[in-house]
Amino acid sequence: MNNKERKQLRNARLEANISVTVAAKLAQVEPRTWRAWETGEDNETARSPSPAALWCFFARSGLKMPSFDSEGKLPPRGEAFSISTLKGGVGKTPITLNVAACLAEQNFRVAIVTNDAFYQRALDDGMKPSPGSLVSQVHYYETDDLICFPGEVRQQRKAMRELLASLPPHEAEINAHSLQRERKALERKERATETLEELIARYDYVLFDLNYASEIVRRHASLVAVIIDTYCWMSVRAAEKYVAALREIKCREAMPSLFGLLTNCDVGGVSHELEEFIGDYVEINEEERQRLVDARHRFCEHRERVLEMIDALDFPQLSTELSGAHRIANERNELAHESPLHFCYFDSIMDYAPKSHAAREIRRLTNELIHWRL
Known part of the structure; x- marks a missing residue:
């Protein structure tokens, strides 16, 4: 990291009104380490941040990462x-x-x-x-x-052959559009280089x-x-x-x-019966009100059963x-x-x-x- 990039890092922190202590916490380093990142490269205490620490600071702070010069640009995370x-x-x-x-x-x-x-x-x-x-x-x-993945083209060719072999003659015309789409996809795959x-x-x-x-x-x-x-x-x-x-x-x-x-x-939001919309404006008898309350509670119980199924996942x-x-x-x-x-x-x-x-x-x-x- 050169001096221009160190200045960019410092300006980004100051413009967001973030202290060194908070910035270091976001990057998961000690405050003295952060200060060393902002120190000029001609100083023996200067240090350069790792890509992971720098990503961590900008992602957690919600700031947009500056466009560093090409020689200091971080490699792709992949x-x-x-x-x-x-x-x-x-x-x-x-x-x-x-x-x-x-x-x-x-x-x-x-x-x-x-x-x-x-x-x-x-x-x-x-x-x-x-x-x-x-x-x-x-x-x-x-x-x-x-x-x-390796063998992908071979796999698609095989699938195409099996599809053609499985179609009765009288269905060939019906599936012509689908077959044409599959052929075009295969041709594009065969031309792929990356x-x-x-x-x-x-x-x-x-x-x-x-x-x-x-x-x-x-x-x-x-x-x-x-x-x-x-x-x-x-x-x-x-x-x-x-x-x-x-x-x-x-x-x-x-x-x-x-x-x-x-x-x-x-869960617990507006019910399907829109009870929250009409409750204070439309008079309903106690029996109807209880029916609406029971319906909402049954729906919440259904949601809780779904949550039990989710908790059982491995x-x-x-x-x-x-x-x-x-x-x-x-x-x-x-x-x-x-x-x-x-x-x-x-x-x-x-x-x-x-x-x-x-x-x-x-x-x-x-x-x-x-x-x-x-």
């Missing part, structure tokens, strides 16, 4: 995370995109690797990230353009937005956050099966760290839990516009609602993912 499960409709893509935007907000080099049809549909419709947005700082790659491993090494964080690609996750992810919807017992079973599928895959790479990510954790949960705040942020954003909004793949609450409760939850989740090893 971490790959996956936020996924087998069950659809639980928010996999929005959570992944929001975490990526939050990482970009902290000046990390971020990429998303996806095979999601929603992403391809957005590109086909001419959609792209808004200029200057956080999601525009994220780089996007499709799995069809990457070599994800491995997924090489791509991960170029970034600080690569997030996987993948459907039914457990082998890629098993081989390359260092952390997997398995989404569990606390409203739905089926999502608990889906999470359990997803983890079992990952563990069954045999390869030389170390097993990724597995955590449950609980969503819709707003992998731990992240301490960050997501509520229904994301849904409310979407509703408010739609109401703020005269014409109806059509959300696309590149919409992130970190851009359209950066001060909302949902954005705060995403920041907590992102920081926990960054520091999972601690």
